[in-house]
Amino acid sequence: QVQLVQSGAEVKKPGASVKVSCKASGYTFTGYYMHWVRQAPGQGLEWMGRINPNSGGTNYAQKFQGRVTMTRDTSISTAYMELSRLRSDDTAVYYCARGYSGYENWGQGTLVTVSS
Amino acid sequence: QSVLTQPPSASGTPGQRVTISCSGSSSNIGSNTVNWYQQLPGTAPKLLIYSNNQRPSGVPDRFSGSKSGTSASLAISGLQSEDEADYYCAAWDDSLNGQDVFGTGTKVTVL
Numbered sequence: 509q510v511q512l513v514q515s516g517a518e519v520k521k522p523g524a525s526v527k528v529s530c531k532a533s534g535y536t537f538t539g540y541y542m543h544w545v546r547q548a549p550g551q552g553l554e555w556m557g558r559i560n561p562n563s564g565g566t567n568y569a570q571k572f573q574g575r576v577t578m579t580r581d582t583s584i585s586t587a588y589m590e591l592s593r594l595r596s597d598d599t600a601v602y603y604c605a606r607g608y609s610g611y612e613n614w615g616q617g618t619l620v621t622v623s624s
Numbered sequence: 625q626s627v628l629t630q631p632p633s634a635s636g637t638p639g640q641r642v643t644i645s646c647s648g649s650s651s652n653i654g655s656n657t658v659n660w661y662q663q664l665p666g667t668a669p670k671l672l673i674y675s676n677n678q679r680p681s682g683v684p685d686r687f688s689g690s691k692s693g694t695s696a697s698l699a700i701s702g703l704q705s706e707d708e709a710d711y712y713c714a715a716w717d718d719s720l721n722g723q724d725v726f727g728t729g730t731k732v733t734v735l
Contacts, residue, residue: 553712555724570720610659610674
């Protein structure tokens with residue numbers, strides 16, 4: 509079965525960067541875009557961007573342009589999302605998600621806390 | 625900064641029908657399909673409806689989706705206690721270089 513397993517919780521100081529990983533299994537990694545979605549405490553879902561694991565091509569939400577970098581390592585079927593210049597309002601659960609029409613599979617989420 | 629608008633809450637008693645609306649624009653719902661997600665407390669979202677009205681395998685047929693113009697809706701018939709959750713609509717938006725956008729979310733309470 510399809511599984512997306514994310515890295516563990518992180519605590520970062522304002523201005524730092526964080527890199528979250530998402531290891532995929534149970535399907536052909538290069539066959540589906542990997543998306544990243546975040547959810548601040550008590551708030552709704554927010555799409556950050558996506559990566560084509562086959563080509564490495566990316567599309568980022570305008571809000572995160574210049575601060576987010578999505579990469580992948582096809583040899584280990586893992587996608588990464590790095591967010592730089594962290595602010596307190598970046599505190600959120602970050603999810604990776606896979607799907608063709610809609611996100612059928614989601615990672616368990618990674619809590620990133622930004623605090624001085 | 626959600627561009628899709630949903631009512632913040634909806635409620636019903638067990639067995640009732642509840643409908644959630646999702647209002648967008650020509651650049652998102654008006655030109656792309658709509659997906660719906662259910663999120664139980666403390667868990668990742670789950671795909672409930674895709675391509676406006678299709679149910680993934682395993683989703684009960686009590687859940688149905690529809691779309692008309694720049695709006696969409698999710699209906700839950702025969703409401704059950706386990707349906708108490710947050711629900712989000714989503715659609716691709718062709719503006720801003722293209723990005724997925726989510727609705728503001730609706731909390732469904734089973735009375």
